[in-house]
Amino acid sequence: MHDFILSNMKRFLIVLTLVTAFATTTQAQFLNYGVRVGTGLATHVDDLADNSPILAANIGGYVTFGFTQSASLLAENFFLQTGLNLIRRGCNFREVLEMAMSIREGKYDAWYAQIPLLATIRYELPIREPGHHALLSAGPAFSFGLLGKVTDRKFTRGLPQGDWNYKLEAPAFDVMNKMDVDFLLGVGYEYQDLSVMLQLDYGFMAVTESPDALKIATGTDVNATVPMGNNFALLLTIGYQFPFR
Numbered sequence: 001m002h003d004f005i006l007s008n009m010k011r012f013l014i015v016l017t018l019v020t021a022f023a024t025t026t027q028a029q030f031l032n033y034g035v036r037v038g039t040g041l042a043t044h045v046d047d048l049a050d051n052s053p054i055l056a057a058n059i060g061g062y063v064t065f066g067f068t069q070s071a072s073l074l075a076e077n078f079f080l081q082t083g084l085n086l087i088r089r090g091c092n093f094r095e096v097l098e099m100a101m102s103i104r105e106g107k108y109d110a111w112y113a114q115i116p117l118l119a120t121i122r123y124e125l126p127i128r129e130p131g132h133h134a135l136l137s138a139g140p141a142f143s144f145g146l147l148g149k150v151t152d153r154k155f156t157r158g159l160p161q162g163d164w165n166y167k168l169e170a171p172a173f174d175v176m177n178k179m180d181v182d183f184l185l186g187v188g189y190e191y192q193d194l195s196v197m198l199q200l201d202y203g204f205m206a207v208t209e210s211p212d213a214l215k216i217a218t219g220t221d222v223n224a225t226v227p228m229g230n231n232f233a234l235l236l237t238i239g240y241q242f243p244f245r
Contacts, residue, residue: 031064031079038199038237043091044108044207044229051091054109056233058199060085062116064241077122085114087143089203089231090172102156102165108207110148110172116141116184135188135195143180143203143231148172180205180231195239203231 042056062083066076090108120137124130153167180203188197207229 029066031066032241033061033063034193034239034241035061036083036085036195036197036237036239038197038235040233040235042089042231042233044093045202045232046230049093049095049104049229051093051229054090054092054107055088056235057088058085058235058237059087060114062239064120077124079120079122081118081120081137082116085116086146087112087114087201087233089143089233090148091229102154104152104154106150106152108148108150108172108176110150110176111146112143112180113146114141114143114182116182118184118186122190131192133190135186135190135197137184137186137188137197137199139184141182141184141201143182145173145176145178145180148176150175176208177205180207182231186237193241195241197235197237197239199235199237201231201233201235205230207231 036058037060038058040056041053043051043053045051060083062081065080067078088109088111090110092105092107094103094105096103116139118137118139120135123134123136125132125134148171149169150172151167151169153165155165182201182203184199184201186197186199188195188199190196209228
């Protein structure tokens with residue numbers, strides 16, 4: 001899993017370098033700035049626990065750069081966009097521990113500051129009235145943990161006083177990794193200064209880590225850990241841009 005994460009981080013860095021080089025050599029021009037808000041579902045994937053989603057949130061602002069002075073055929077319809085978002089991610093989790101007849105359940109509720117770098121292609125729809133466009137955007141984002149809470153409890157049916165039962169609450173980033181590297185993919189529609197996007201957000205960094213029981217039990221590595229889940233969200237966002245006139 002760690003090799004998978006590292007290889008994808010390298011790909012992101014390569015893409016980021018190429019996009020930056022393109023922007024530098026084609027003299028990117030500031031086009032507009034705007035605000036965007038959205039909501040949807042967030043959960044953790046690639047985890048052994050039975051997870052269910054919580055309400056996701058995206059609130060932020062962005063700036064857009066274009067390449068209208070470039071000779072490229074894509075210049076009029078290719079844009080770079082960055083900004084700053086406040087995002088909510090997390091999940092509800094539930095795990096049945098068969099041997100002990102116990103249940104472990106809880107919730108991850110975390111807020112991050114997210115900086116995206118998106119490449120966007122805009123295509124004008126072939127209808128009579130001008131100003132209608134389809135959008136396709138993709139790129140990396142870097143998320144930094146701000147605040148939140150993790151709740152975790154274990155209980156056993158019929159044995160509520162068992163010493164192995166517990167209930168914990170902790171600040172989110174005392175338990176979770178504070179940084180994530182995301183991949184964003186979105187499709188949308190734009191009319192004049194308004195846009196609507198359906199966006200997928202996948203985090204490549206493990207949300208948290210847990211002791212590797214097998215390696216510890218066999219004495220292979222008493223400090224071994226395994227990654228526990230990745231952030232995933234599906235969102236519907238609405239944006240409004242303020243043209244630079």
